[in-house]
Amino acid sequence: MSLSKKFLMLLFWLPCGAFAQPLATVEHVDLNRYLGKWYEIASIPQYFQRQCVRDVTAEYALKDGAISVTNRCTTATGEISVAQGQARIVDKVSNAKLEVTFVKLFGWRYQFGGDYWVIDLAADYRYAVVGHPSRKYAWVLAATPQVSVQDLAAIEKRLQENGYDTCGLLTTPQSGVLPVKMPLCEAVRAK
Numbered sequence: 001m002s003l004s005k006k007f008l009m010l011l012f013w014l015p016c017g018a019f020a021q022p023l024a025t026v027e028h029v030d031l032n033r034y035l036g037k038w039y040e041i042a043s044i045p046q047y048f049q050r051q052c053v054r055d056v057t058a059e060y061a062l063k064d065g066a067i068s069v070t071n072r073c074t075t076a077t078g079e080i081s082v083a084q085g086q087a088r089i090v091d092k093v094s095n096a097k098l099e100v101t102f103v104k105l106f107g108w109r110y111q112f113g114g115d116y117w118v119i120d121l122a123a124d125y126r127y128a129v130v131g132h133p134s135r136k137y138a139w140v141l142a143a144t145p146q147v148s149v150q151d152l153a154a155i156e157k158r159l160q161e162n163g164y165d166t167c168g169l170l171t172t173p174q175s176g177v178l179p180v181k182m183p184l185c186e187a188v189r190a191k
Contacts (some may be wrong), residue, residue: 023133023162025096026121031089033125034118035060035067038141040172041127041152042184046137048083048102051075054173058141060087069100087116120158127151135163140184145174149188156188 040056043049049056052073059070069085083102091097099113114137120129127142140147140155147155156166169184182190 021163023117023119023131023135025091025094025117025119027094027096029095029118029121030125031067031095034095034128035062036143038128038143039145039174041140041142041147041174042169042171042187043139044137044169049073051081052172055175056172058139067098069102071102088113090115119162120155122151127155129155129159131159131162131164138164138169140169146177152184152188156184159184 037057037059040058043056053076054074056073057071059072061068061070067087067089069087071083071085073081075081085100085102087098087100089095089098096118098116098118100116101113115132117131117133118128119131120127122128125143127140127147130139130141131137138159142151159166159169166188167183167185170181171178171184171187173179173181178187
């Protein structure tokens with residue numbers, strides 16, 4: 001094969017994700033332990049959370065055979081913004097891959113789920129990291145409004161190992177804990 005043909009094949013092959021490593025999830029999620037209230041510690045900013053300035057939480061509960069999702073946050077005017085959604089398990093072996101949607105058609109049926117993959121989880125469920133195969137989404141969640149310096153450094157390391165730029169995640173202010181948003185990579189070094 002000529003050098004030019006090899007070069008063209010390489011150019012065709014590269015955009016197809018030849019070097020992209022698949023996003024790894026945790027081996028298993030015990031849904032009974034995962035249900036409940038989680039505090040957002042950091043996330044990649046998303047348009048659907050643009051109104052949120054602090055105190056972002058997500059609450060998961062079993063409801064009518066599905067997992068209900070209730071996201072809350074405080075807006076710049078001090079109002080509480082609430083979004084109701086639903087999750088479904090995609091990988092029933094590990095429970096680590098779910099789809100979550102906040103789109104409810106005709107007022108009764110949720111549709112159009114997005115990937116919600118648990119990519120890191122403390123053994124005692126004190127924190128979890130949720131990602132998306134595209135790596136355009138990520139949320140660091142914790143059972144309390146604050147995580148330790150050691151946990152934050154470990155979370156940052158695993159995010160990097162999974163191909164995330166941790167400077168693209170911003171910390172989430174929680175009342176009485178962290179007053180301002182800052183890149184996760186800086187927050188780890190500041191503590």
